[in-house]
Amino acid sequence: MSDIKKFMFVNRKAPHGTIYALESLEVVLITAAFDQDVSLVFLDDGVYQLKKGQQTKGIATKNFSPAYRALEGYDIEKLYVEKESLEARGLSAADLLVDVTVLERAEMGELMDQQDVVLSF
Amino acid sequence: MKFGIVVNEGPYQHQSSDTAYLFCKAAIEKGHEVWRVFFYHDGVNNASKLTEPPQDDRHIVNRWSKLNEEHGVDLVVCVAAALRRGIKEENLAKGFRISGLGQLVEAGVKTDRLIVFGD
Amino acid sequence: MLHIINKSPLTNSALDSCLRVAQAGDILLIEDAVYAATTGNLFEGKIREAMGRFKVYVLQPDLEARGLADRLIAGVTPVDYGGFVELTTTNKNCQSWL
Numbered sequence: 001m002s003d004i005k006k007f008m009f010v011n012r013k014a015p016h017g018t019i020y021a022l023e024s025l026e027v028v029l030i031t032a033a034f035d036q037d038v039s040l041v042f043l044d045d046g047v048y049q050l051k052k053g054q055q056t057k058g059i060a061t062k063n064f065s066p067a068y069r070a071l072e073g074y075d076i077e078k079l080y081v082e083k084e085s086l087e088a089r090g091l092s093a094a095d096l097l098v099d100v101t102v103l104e105r106a107e108m109g110e111l112m113d114q115q116d117v118v119l120s121f
Numbered sequence: 122m123k124f125g126i127v128v129n130e131g132p133y134q135h136q137s138s139d140t141a142y143l144f145c146k147a148a149i150e151k152g153h154e155v156w157r158v159f160f161y162h163d164g165v166n167n168a169s170k171l172t173e174p175p176q177d178d179r180h181i182v183n184r185w186s187k188l189n190e191e192h193g194v195d196l197v198v199c200v201a202a203a204l205r206r207g208i209k210e211e212n213l214a215k216g217f218r219i220s221g222l223g224q225l226v227e228a229g230v231k232t233d234r235l236i237v238f239g240d
Numbered sequence: 241m242l243h244i245i246n247k248s249p250l251t252n253s254a255l256d257s258c259l260r261v262a263q264a265g266d267i268l269l270i271e272d273a274v275y276a277a278t279t280g281n282l283f284e285g286k287i288r289e290a291m292g293r294f295k296v297y298v299l300q301p302d303l304e305a306r307g308l309a310d311r312l313i314a315g316v317t318p319v320d321y322g323g324f325v326e327l328t329t330t331n332k333n334c335q336s337w338l
């Protein structure tokens with residue numbers, strides 16, 4: 001598999017309430033291992049996946065949020081968050097556990113247009 | 122064209138399995154190739170051979186098996202998602218195989234279009 | 241790009257988000273999203289507005305299944321599953337707004 005494609009993962013769901021965020025992260029890590037061009041997008045409730053300070057002990061589930069910090073080690077550095085999604089939730093980039101690029105909605109739309117494969121879970 | 126399909130939801134619970142199947146059928150009728158269907162999340166339940174719907178209902182699992190038999194569609198069930206939900210070799214329906222997430226990435230790389238069906 | 245939406249806009253923000261972020265292209269309403277393409281629902285105005293920027297399609301079998309085939313907003317194009325396949329081939333990429 002020598003061809004490199006642009007893979008975008010669009011995360012629009014909050015973590016913990018459903019398993020989508022966790023299983024999406026599992027695909028992201030595998031995709032990076034295939035040397036593809038990977039971007040992650042966090043939109044709507046998906047931005048909650050990146051909220052600092054998640055403590056899941058009380059709900060007896062695995063806290064997978066530290067894994068977002070490990071993405072850099074897999075050469076996944078393109079993390080995008082939509083500005084209005086953050087603002088609508090009273091959050092700013094400082095509330096997030098990783099460094100992200102905050103995009104205006106039109107910039108986000110343009111970025112989506114440029115992808116080869118868009119995966120959403 | 123060569124298609125890859127992702128199914129993220131369980132059969133009978135959510136319409137996505139039906140939509141995905143009808144999409145595959147239409148694509149094949151139009152002369153396209155459905156190269157692989159990848160079952161992820163609760164979608165792995167599409168592969169259970171223990172499925173027994175009432176007689177007057179569609180048999181979603183057998184429908185997939187037939188697609189494999191008649192058109193060689195590769196039906197791949199994600200191993201991690203499957204083990205979480207009790208889908209194993211021993212209860213895997215005909216035509217399905219269990220493999221890793223790499224098969225999903227490969228479908229993205231090798232097909233012309235990857236279409237996701239889910240909730 | 242083809243944007244595939246499968247949820248009613250009255251219970252879920254998927255269509256709203258798509259209209260906010262995407263700039264142009266084709267929108268295909270399937271499953272519970274077909275309610276968005278019917279006259280008299282709260283979202284009708286937004287669909288009409290969106291038709292300036294997007295070409296809007298609806299999966300006809302889903303509309304029929306829900307008893308709303310006679311309520312389709314003028315200007316929304318009905319397609320069957322074959323038409324759905326066609327849309328994925330004429331667009332260079334697609335996104336399911338799950």
